[in-house]
Amino acid sequence: MKNTTKIIFPYDQSVVKELPLIDKGSVERILTTAYNLFIDQQNWISAFKRIEILEKAALIMKDRSEELIHIAISEGGKPYKDSKAEILRAIKGVKLAAEHILHIKGEQIPMGLTEASVNRIAFTSKEPIGVVAAVSAFNHPLNLAVHQIATAVAAGCPVIFKPASSTPLSGIALADILKEAGLPEGWLQVVLCDNETAELLVTDPRINFLTFIGSAKVGWSLKSKLSPGTRAALEHGGAAPVIVESDADFSEMIPDLVKGGFYHAGQVCVSVQKIYVNQEIVDLFVDQFSEAVQKLIVGNPFDENTDVGSLITPKEVNRVEEWVNEAIEEGAKLIAGGKRISDTTFQPTVLLNPSEDSKVSKYEIFGPVVCIYAFASREEAIKKANALEVHFQAAVFTKNIDVALDATKKLNATAVMINDNTAFRVDWMPFGGRDASGLGMGGISYTINEMTREKLMVFKSKSL
Template identity: 55%
Template structure:
């Protein structure tokens, strides 16, 4: 049995039965048999009908989805509401994307050897998709890891995070009510060993993994030959502030981007580099706002920063902060537990460059500010990190924005906006140790499908 605890008070929400290898074997066999028999495949119009019904039912159950997500995941109610509304829009977006989901004509006749031929491609489902999800966005991540598969016609098996399975089960109930057959999509709650059995099975054609790099890269090394992977990990979400930045506009953005969901976001603002002349002032202003954030029960609409997901993670965040302070970082605010499950929003000034809070994703409510003599110093530190995900530049100079944006090792550069900005139709993913492949509804649809080319030899061409 899996015990699900509320992160805020660690109380037991429910206990749920878990899957063993036998039940996973049955699920894989069923999904694989469905994929191998094209006569069973749901036609596009039927998939659209199902997705449209899913969106309608989700809208009818918005309050339950929000409350369950906030309670089991610890994200404040107001932010969980944004997540659920985004998830509903993501379902609608998949329907919209299907109208442009197609192959293309491949030109022939460009050489004598290709004369008398015509060719085109079409996109087909990749096969069985195994989706392993994370806790921090328990509704929207499941949507991103299942709805693109439904849209393209790929059967899927989804494993939610052990900490937040209720939201996934809520969605699977909605999928079933909307008409999605069980052989097309199921959820399984299982331990790490059983999950390993799922993702390494040779009948799995695509692995979607969201979580720690340590686990994700290990799983990738174990998948069967031919299994494609999409891995979404994290980074330190670096920010470079230039001397011409609009500081007044920037501070609230960095506070939101750094402390949203207690920093438990893969692109949460973590390392802010600013000119030495005003770096301390910037750090103080961030700290002043951080001190006034409401920390507490995620179900209280006034709460802005909720709990850390587990005691282990709470202790780890505290240890990293204390280590940085011991080695010379200046603690401007926070640096201790707010309660038994919450950590105070923390701002550190000039931690050592080799500190864990500088070199690794802290995944907690901690923002570090560093002073630099020249922005190239910040660029060098950032580009020497093993991560590359979303980053940000604050400047009013378009030349600086393009020059440094080009040089940053990142998959996305936000100009005058925080690193945690995301909409669900944009490409989203990391490079280097931060991940592999791209998420975002249309991009996941592409990843969960593959192209087949037809070449006709005919004088009619």
């Protein structure tokens, strides 16, 4: 009897589908298929054909957008309005991948600058890096798949895609669409497997590039075991700090931060988590922020009015509840929420001044919880914001350009949003963590570039 994985609707824990897992014996076949396609350049898909495939795939996705929304909700539990936004982003991502193929190019390297380099002309070209292993996360099941699969197709690489075991259906749907759009057999293989089998696959020497989205513990462990020469891009989480100064515009800021904190029940790697507010306005901020949070509708993600859906598993609800209770016991003031609604949902929660030693202050919450800290000194707030090992995206709210530039310079982050929440992202911008939060930069064009490598060609001729 083959091992299987059950895909569960997070909101009511009903079984959506049950799929087989591959065993270790299948790994060799999968790797051989991908590797043989790559080493024989006659198999390579020409640039114009890759453009055709991706453009057709985007059209199919658009035609089936409601079906893709339904799939994403059923496996991930993200509310309808947010799942719809994800699917539209995913379609745009596939289009961006097709468009970037035009920009996969090298450059001329100057010669004749020394006597030894005369009579030569040189230029670089870009080639596919090789077989890509892509390991994905649960929280954006279609859009993350696009960022790891469509980019590999655009770069001309065979790709082996391992979706999160809880949310594989969107990736499988994308694979079916790409096949329908003309992607030849073997260029994309979707594998469902346990962690041990996944490690066996991604650490094989025939893997040229690993793209990993998930926990830091797993990501850094896999990187340490990669074969020599295998390149990697890792995207982990953060604790998204926000600095709010006394001149911030409340009418813009409050709805923006509420959305950034509770989108997908906070299960976003750049979700607003820690808000440092100037003590001159902290009471007003707490009142308006908590009032807006308490208006959020928690419920069935298929309901178009739902703002906050379920967490991915009941285990995560238990963890969030424990962290919140611990924070309150250690001195945090509960401003809003704080309790589970059901086995799968938790109230949008606001905590004021939790201890810096509480888990909600030290680690990524990945749940519907936002912490507010009053500060007297912006320097001290930034110091606390930078104190964790994780550094991803941050934000500052102020109308003073000097304050904005000062905070941007001093915050340890790969991106700082000014008068916008930390969860802002468009798929053509660079996106990724630094330090413990990751390695390399995501974003459609940036990932495609990561999946290529340069080759230098030098011509020597007396005629030059």
